[in-house]
Amino acid sequence: MSSKKIFALRDLSAFFYLLPLRMIATILPVRIVRSIGVLIAYIYSTLSARRRRAIEKKLMVVFKDTEKINETEKISKQCLFNAASTYINDLILHRISKKDLLKCGKIMGLENLENALSAQKGVILVSGHFCGNRVAKRFLSEIGFPILSIRKKPFSNPAMSMIKRKYLQPIRFKLFNKIVQDYVFIEDDYFSLKILKRLRENGLVDIHIDARNSSHLIECAFLGTKRLFPADFLRIVYLTGAPVIPMLCIGNCSSFTIIFEKSVEFHKTSNKDEFISVNLNKLVRILESQIVHHPSQWLPMKRLSFIHNVKTPS
Amino acid sequence: MFTEKEINNRIKKVIMHSLELNLHEDDFLNIKNLDELFGMDSVAIIELVIGLEQEFKIEIHPEYLNSEIFKNMDTLTAYISTLMNRKMGE
Numbered sequence: 001m002s003s004k005k006i007f008a009l010r011d012l013s014a015f016f017y018l019l020p021l022r023m024i025a026t027i028l029p030v031r032i033v034r035s036i037g038v039l040i041a042y043i044y045s046t047l048s049a050r051r052r053r054a055i056e057k058k059l060m061v062v063f064k065d066t067e068k069i070n071e072t073e074k075i076s077k078q079c080l081f082n083a084a085s086t087y088i089n090d091l092i093l094h095r096i097s098k099k100d101l102l103k104c105g106k107i108m109g110l111e112n113l114e115n116a117l118s119a120q121k122g123v124i125l126v127s128g129h130f131c132g133n134r135v136a137k138r139f140l141s142e143i144g145f146p147i148l149s150i151r152k153k154p155f156s157n158p159a160m161s162m163i164k165r166k167y168l169q170p171i172r173f174k175l176f177n178k179i180v181q182d183y184v185f186i187e188d189d190y191f192s193l194k195i196l197k198r199l200r201e202n203g204l205v206d207i208h209i210d211a212r213n214s215s216h217l218i219e220c221a222f223l224g225t226k227r228l229f230p231a232d233f234l235r236i237v238y239l240t241g242a243p244v245i246p247m248l249c250i251g252n253c254s255s256f257t258i259i260f261e262k263s264v265e266f267h268k269t270s271n272k273d274e275f276i277s278v279n280l281n282k283l284v285r286i287l288e289s290q291i292v293h294h295p296s297q298w299l300p301m302k303r304l305s306f307i308h309n310v311k312t313p314s
Numbered sequence: 315m316f317t318e319k320e321i322n323n324r325i326k327k328v329i330m331h332s333l334e335l336n337l338h339e340d341d342f343l344n345i346k347n348l349d350e351l352f353g354m355d356s357v358a359i360i361e362l363v364i365g366l367e368q369e370f371k372i373e374i375h376p377e378y379l380n381s382e383i384f385k386n387m388d389t390l391t392a393y394i395s396t397l398m399n400r401k402m403g404e
Binding site for chain 2: 190214
């Protein structure tokens with residue numbers, strides 16, 4: 001049953017972002033939009049005290065027994081700043097010329113990707129929801145490494161207001177389609193066949209390991225708590241033998257870094273269920289390490305739903 | 315040369331083995347689209363592709379990894395028959 005609300009107060013920010021701000025961003029020069037973005041991100045990160053406190057609470061668990069525990073206040077503010085900046089980046093990403101894009105990107109470990117591709121089985125890139133993902137994908141596509149993204153279609157949340165469901169969400173969906181052009185929806189028929197096709201063409205497929213878009217989820221210890229992680233993609237790894245490379249993309253449209261780690265060496269097992277349960281944890285540990293090193297770049301950090309039920313260490 | 319009937323029977327065996335299904339001959343008659351067999355299992359079709367390649371010792375070209383070929387038993391049988399007969403002719 002859908003909500004009877006026509007408009008909710010929390011729709012205001014989405015309305016402001018998707019209508020006036022998005023339109024302004026199509027007219028104004030990119031550098032001015034960036035400056036506006038910095039200002040908005042600064043205001044948002046300064047005023048959102050409740051969210052900052054919630055992030056700090058989580059960070060205290062993540063960084064207990066480390067020196068970084070003294071920096072939680074600063075990192076929590078940076079988390080919100082980066083999250084808001086990512087939204088602004090989405091508005092200008094398609095307007096940045098190839099030349100400008102190539103100037104502000106840096107790749108580390110490209111040889112790891114090239115080595116993996118030499119096996120001619122395609123490569124599965126495993127990444128988390130980090131700030132630089134979308135700009136990195138455009139950059140990689142421009143230099144000859146297009147990546148197939150796995151996406152979920154927008155769902156109609158019963159709590160959504162009518163305005164959000166009918167008008168705001170479709171605009172956001174269209175905007176996203178424009179940003180991430182090479183994708184497959186998990187709701188599409190035969191979507192995994194499209195993944196196999198890309199791998200067989202020796203292409204790249206990106207799997208967000210911190211997404212829960214999978215029919216098979218497994219709970220793993222994660223950042224001092226527990227969380228569900230998708231497991232089906234490991235069946236694809238088991239069946240196809242495609243190498244898996246952890247990818248980390250940090251930064252924004254002005255300056256970003258893409259890091260390809262070495263191919264993951266999976267534990268060999270006698271059956272696929274064992275393969276999944278043994279090796280998923282290995283990938284989760286890699287994600288955890290990326291987050292610990294770049295906490296303010298991981299977008300789900302700002303989600304309150306991720307933070308709840310966490311006990312602050314005494 | 316393999317007959318379509320032979321190939322069809324072998325495909326059925328691969329389907330049952332790859333997807334861990336226990337179906338009878340009559341059950342296949344009622345299946346209009348192969349995706350009915352996959353249910354909520356999004357990776358099942360990859361299991362089927364790999365199973366078919368192992369059974370028939372063929373490689374399905376990426377161009378043919380599409381919903382038209384894997385639509386139903388008839389389309390799949392026709393495609394595998396063409397591949398097998400081409401292989402036999404080589």
